[in-house]
Amino acid sequence: MEKNSSNMIHLTADSPNKPETVCIFGTGDFGRSLGHKMLQCGYSIVFGSRKAQTSSLIPKGIEVLSHAEAAKKSNIIIVAIQRDHYNFLSELTEVLHGKVLVDVSNNLKINQYPESNAEYLAQLVPGAKVVKAFNTVSAWALQSGTLDASRQVFVCGDDSKAKEMVMGIVRTLGLTPLDQGSLLAAKEIENYPLQLFPMWKFPIYLSLGLSAFLFFYCLIREVIYPYVYENKNVSFFVVISIPNRICPIVALILLALVYLPGVIAAIIQLQRGTKYSRFPDWLDKWMLCRKQLGLVALAYAFLHVLYTLVIPIRYYVRWKLNSYIISQIQNNRTDPFNYSTGWHSDSYLALGILGFFLFILLGITSLPSVSNNVNWREFRFVQTDPSHELGKAGRGTHKSSKIQTTTVATLLYNHIVNTQAVSHCNV
Numbered sequence: 001m002e003k004n005s006s007n008m009i010h011l012t013a014d015s016p017n018k019p020e021t022v023c024i025f026g027t028g029d030f031g032r033s034l035g036h037k038m039l040q041c042g043y044s045i046v047f048g049s050r051k052a053q054t055s056s057l058i059p060k061g062i063e064v065l066s067h068a069e070a071a072k073k074s075n076i077i078i079v080a081i082q083r084d085h086y087n088f089l090s091e092l093t094e095v096l097h098g099k100v101l102v103d104v105s106n107n108l109k110i111n112q113y114p115e116s117n118a119e120y121l122a123q124l125v126p127g128a129k130v131v132k133a134f135n136t137v138s139a140w141a142l143q144s145g146t147l148d149a150s151r152q153v154f155v156c157g158d159d160s161k162a163k164e165m166v167m168g169i170v171r172t173l174g175l176t177p178l179d180q181g182s183l184l185a186a187k188e189i190e191n192y193p194l195q196l197f198p199m200w201k202f203p204i205y206l207s208l209g210l211s212a213f214l215f216f217y218c219l220i221r222e223v224i225y226p227y228v229y230e231n232k233n234v235s236f237f238v239v240i241s242i243p244n245r246i247c248p249i250v251a252l253i254l255l256a257l258v259y260l261p262g263v264i265a266a267i268i269q270l271q272r273g274t275k276y277s278r279f280p281d282w283l284d285k286w287m288l289c290r291k292q293l294g295l296v297a298l299a300y301a302f303l304h305v306l307y308t309l310v311i312p313i314r315y316y317v318r319w320k321l322n323s324y325i326i327s328q329i330q331n332n333r334t335d336p337f338n339y340s341t342g343w344h345s346d347s348y349l350a351l352g353i354l355g356f357f358l359f360i361l362l363g364i365t366s367l368p369s370v371s372n373n374v375n376w377r378e379f380r381f382v383q384t385d386p387s388h389e390l391g392k393a394g395r396g397t398h399k400s401s402k403i404q405t406t407t408v409a410t411l412l413y414n415h416i417v418n419t420q421a422v423s424h425c426n427v
């Protein structure tokens, strides 16, 4: 595989034993950190700077030259300068002709400029092959060697050879390059570090909203109403009983919402008679956060399981059971065993257990670290890949063969419906 060749340092064609020289413009935080890391990985580095003196901050063994001189020494130039200061590069058009220019810049706001920084750079230096990379790696992480957040480096560019060269460097640094296609993808890549859990926002707000609504509903029905009309104080219900009622309902609603957009999308496609037109924006966004919706639903189901497991040790439950037994004794009466209740109770618990088990299976396989370890057939066996749909969401190919999701939903639905008959939540 290509992995072997790319893990080695790239040697220049003319001098096979000398490592490739890479030029970095800008001796700021990021330029220095990247230079230091690349030096460690065996590259020969030269800095291009406005001031050609060496400061103590510059890693030993790296030359600092003027921009033009430094650029002449290498075919790859990493531009570690803020976008606002790019204009001087247009004067270097001649020197930079045919060279690979790597744009690492980030913005302060999403969509700060009309065009991406990388495209702007390509306009400034028309003869250069611009590649976008490294913007998702922080200077601090490079320096401390603690790349704990993500080893993924998004790379995009119009020239495939230039892109391949940059991806080689990324791999040599021990990072994982992800080819995102042409320079048109640069805008998305630049917006990426500015986003804070973009796909999680909607699922989390929705689940919190639903929980709050259901909480007040249950509070009125089960605590305030008995208090007002029967003068019964069961306010402690807010601690376990009511949450345990909310959790399964929210979980099931969210699970249904994972499903619903696929159905709506199918209806839209049938109506339009084509699957090659874009879905409305709201549907697109909804589709893209299905995986997160599913995982939040799983979290709620998990809470429900925990709340349910503690039922036998609750004081209120034990007291209720005891007083029931005592009242039988006092009345000298034995309630007969009810077979249908026996069946009901066991079967809804079994449905809950199986549904929860499959739900966990779905959740686990949707984690990237797990799905990377199974092949696509194995994956399809468990679920349809949400990220597979992620890439195509806008273009409208949706294979909704979510047999497993259907099973989970059906099992859990039956579990909840049966709960009405013999409830573990009624205590």
Ligand SMILES: NC(=O)C1=CN([C@@H]2O[C@H](COP(=O)(O)OP(=O)(O)OC[C@H]3O[C@@H](n4cnc5c(N)ncnc54)[C@H](OP(=O)(O)O)[C@@H]3O)[C@@H](O)[C@H]2O)C=CC1
Pocket: 025, 026, 027, 028, 029, 030, 031, 048, 049, 050, 051, 079, 080, 081, 082, 083, 085, 088, 104, 105, 106, 107, 134, 135, 136, 137, 138, 139, 140
């Ligand atoms: N810091 C980080 O963690 C990350 C930074 N980046 C990106 O890397 C780039 C550099 O960031 P960072 O190193 O933090 O920024 P700094 O402000 O630390 O450094 C920027 C460097 O740009 C050069 N520069 C400044 N003004 C001019 C100018 N008018 N003309 C020419 N060169 C100039 C200077 O180098 P000199 O004095 O040598 O000329 C300066 O050291 C930015 O685009 C940033 O978005 C991307 C990912 C992470």
Ligand SMILES: [Cu+2]
Pocket: 248, 304, 308, 352, 415, 416, 419
């Ligand atoms: Cu339940």
